[in-house]
Amino acid sequence: MNIVIGPKEERKLISGYFTVANIFCSKCNEEMGWIYxxxxxxxxxxxxxxxxLEKAKLMKEY
Ligand SMILES: [Zn+2]
Incomplete structure (x- = not known):
């Protein structure tokens, strides 16, 4: 899968603090989800x- 990783940010999730980044499709630039x-x-x-990955968006694309 071809993805581009966006800027890192700190996010507080139920399981604790993480540095995460949003991920985007390298073809159409649509946001696909995020990465730990x-x-x-x-x-x-x-x-x-x-x-x-946000499944609803994937289904739209494929
Ligand atoms: Zn795409």
Whole structure:
């Protein structure tokens, strides 16, 4: 999948604080979801690098 990663930002989620970034389609620039860049808590580090895709948008595209 071709994605572009936007600016990093800190976000407070239910599971703690994370550095995240929105991700965009490299073809049409539409926002597709976001990615965990860094977890502040060790127990959440397994999420680093994982994308959260917004399925409704994916279905529209494919
Ligand atoms: Zn696209």
């Amino acid at each position: 860049i860094r977890a502040f808590e060790a127990t959440q580090r397994y999420k680093e690098g994982k994308c959260i």
